[in-house]
Amino acid sequence: MKRSMWVVGLAAVVVAGCSGSSGGSERRGLKAVSGEQPIGVVTTTGMIADAVEHVGGHFVRVKALMGPGVDPHLYKASEGDIARLSEADIIFYNGLNLEGKMGDVFVKMARGKPVIPVTDGMDRTLLREPPEFQGHYDPHVWFDVSMWSSILGEVANALGTLDPAHARDYTANAERYRTELLELHTWCRREIARIPKAQRVLITAHDAFGYFGRAYDIEVVGLQGISTVSEYGLKDVQRLVDVIVARGIKAVFVESSVPRRSIEAVVQGVLARDQMVAIGGQLFSDAMGTPGTPEGTYVGMVRANVTTIVTALLGSGGGT
Ligand SMILES: [Zn+2]
Incomplete structure (x- = not known):
């Protein structure tokens, strides 16, 4: 019984997909969660895309808005970005004011889907507050590899909430990648200590x-x-x-x-x-x-x- 309902649902998606571009995004989300298609993820930076790809594996399809050489502090969402964000099932961004010009876009998108700042769960006492950031935290947390590895749990939780059927996979993938990153952290320390x-x-x-x-x-x-x-x-x-x-x-x-x-x-x-x-x-x-x-x-x-x-x-x- 259930299965035939899904088939009807998918047929409706196909029709919606053919007839027009707007209004299809919510149905697409449903389809992704059913396991028929990978979850559509949009991230701001490439570093976040890398983390989501490792945690999500083949259950996700990830697009980073900011390519090589792009400055996230000044980045403004283009029309194409807005379209991608609208179509996504879930959005991940850095937070801590890194994407300073995208706040309004995130607020708007959060009305229809999960929009997750990956640094949200970080221990605030570990964040730097240097004077040059004028009362804000320093957002460049990915350069402490150990700190950055803590976002993997956040990513696994968010994906698992959207797609409970694969929650265990996300947790296992996060654990595996975290081990790799902690090894990288140790390597960095050893290398720099040579100077x-x-x-x-x-x-x-x-x-x-x-x-x-x-x-x-x-x-x-x-x-x-x-x-x-x-x-x-x-x-x-x-x-x-x-x-x-x-x-x-x-x-x-x-x-x-x-x-x-x-x-x-x-x-x-x-x-x-x-x-x-x-x-x-x-x-x-x-x-x-x-x-x-x-x-x-x-x-x-x-x-x-x-x-x-x-x-x-x-x-x-x-x-x-
Ligand atoms: Zn910067």
């Missing part, structure tokens, strides 16, 4: 690395001030030159937001004091690499960053 303590300083423009620094015992110094070429900016250049020379730091890490000449001013300043400093390569911060490459996964992105940092600060890259 002598005095030179264990990450000089970078983006404010994304606060949790990374805390988790892996590496001091983070911002290049931020020097991105404006002013008297203040020049003072920052001098301050950085002093730090680099005093501590024998071998590399700084650039991002596209910092003008080349500001970085060059730092390098020149260090050279003028008879010391070498290299530009240590680009780090992934708020977005993963290109899909299909190792850096297009969360684990690959973290590994790439750690390898870039360790190679540059140990000065064993050779020739750069």
